[in-house]
Amino acid sequence: MPELPEVETVVRELSNEICGDSISSVEIFRSNPIVQGDLEAFQQQLIGRTFKHVTRRAKYLIFHLQPSGYMVAHMRMTGKFIVCDPMDVPSKYNRVWFHLSSGRLMIFDDVRCFGTLEVYEKLSDSKALSKLGIEPFSEDLNVNYFKSKVASSKREVKSILLDQQIIAGLGNIYVSEILFRSKISPLRSTETIHNKEWSQIIKYTQSVLEEAIENNGTTISDFRRVDDKTGKFQQFLKVYDKKEQPCPDCGVPIQRIVQQQRSTFFCPECQH
Ligand SMILES: [Zn+2]
Structure with missing residues (x-):
């Protein structure tokens, strides 16, 4: 998608x-x-x-x-x-x-x-x-915004980032990549996430999306550009769709789990 x-x-x-x-x-x-x-x-x-x-x-x-x-x-x-x-x-x-x-x-x-x-x-x-939530590149996206939306919530951080009414536009591929770069486990409950970690999530949300836009998106299955060329961000994916392949940072095999009926990819060593 x-x-x-x-x-x-x-x-x-x-x-x-x-x-x-x-x-x-x-x-x-x-x-x-x-x-x-x-x-x-x-x-x-x-x-x-x-x-x-x-x-x-x-x-x-x-x-x-x-x-x-x-x-x-x-x-x-x-x-x-x-x-x-x-x-x-x-x-x-x-x-x-x-x-x-x-x-x-x-x-x-x-x-x-x-x-x-x-x-x-x-x-x-x-x-x-x-009904849509904030845009990832909005100036109003900051630690307090996330904290106000998830105050004392026990939801997993991955489901918050996929929630279009909180932050609009992120999907499964980029959330796996953002959490890997932020070194945060997709299973973490949002009430345990500190301010510094929210800052990391915001920073990597924007940088991963920017890099992907520069590379015209990711072609995993059906996405084609207007001129029928494919995007090339898939070359920059570090964990998504890389089950059992070595983590690019530590070499431990990437794990695949299912959250809300959708695949999540993460490094059990680097992400806490
Ligand atoms: Zn790792």
């Missing part, structure tokens, strides 16, 4: 491709992504609008339209956007085609069909966006 760096990569690449271009028509091949309102309303809200810019909030893409409106997209497991010439359509899982006035297509492609596309006149109308 794409996480924040992958979504940021797509946002930057889409911005270069579509800003200034307008939507001349919308063809819907499968209605699953349109989760709100009827299909005709979805099309009518988009036709004739121009893409002003594309931004990100957590793992949502926000297409800012002119003269007004927003399309909010979530790629979920396998969704992707492709911008191409109509003669050059690459895949068979196309769900929606946005015909652009430049003659090109923006395709929403989604093998497993969990991705969503929603259109709003005002962003504040999106319930999903209004």
Whole structure:
């Protein structure tokens, strides 16, 4: 599933491709992504609008339209956007085609069909966006923020970092990497985490995400960039998906455990 760096990569690449271009028509091949309102309303809200810019909030893409409106997209497991010439359509899982006035297509492609596309006149109308926690790069992310959110909580630190209503945009891959670099066990209860350790978590949250964005995200399974290239942050992963391989710092085999039905990778020697 794409996480924040992958979504940021797509946002930057889409911005270069579509800003200034307008939507001349919308063809819907499968209605699953349109989760709100009827299909005709979805099309009518988009036709004739121009893409002003594309931004990100957590793992949502926000297409800012002119003269007004927003399309909010979530790629979920396998969704992707492709911008191409109509003669050059690459895949068979196309769900929606946005015909652009430049003659090109923006395709929403989604093998497993969990991705969503929603259109709003005002962003504040999106319930999903209004529930999201703080952005990892926000200036308001500090030790006190975490402490106020988890005060005397016995939840495991990994589940706090995955909680989109506390900090938005982190997923399984990056949380394993952040906790490894912070030298904190994913099993630690948050009430035992000291101020210094929260500072480490914040520092590595930002540096791991920055490094991943610089490398255009991580390609583990389905993530592809707009131009169908893969990201290359997987070369920098230290523990994720490395069960039984030696820890890069101490050589002890990396362990895999399951928390909340999802894999966690960590070094039992380095992380306490
Ligand atoms: Zn180690």
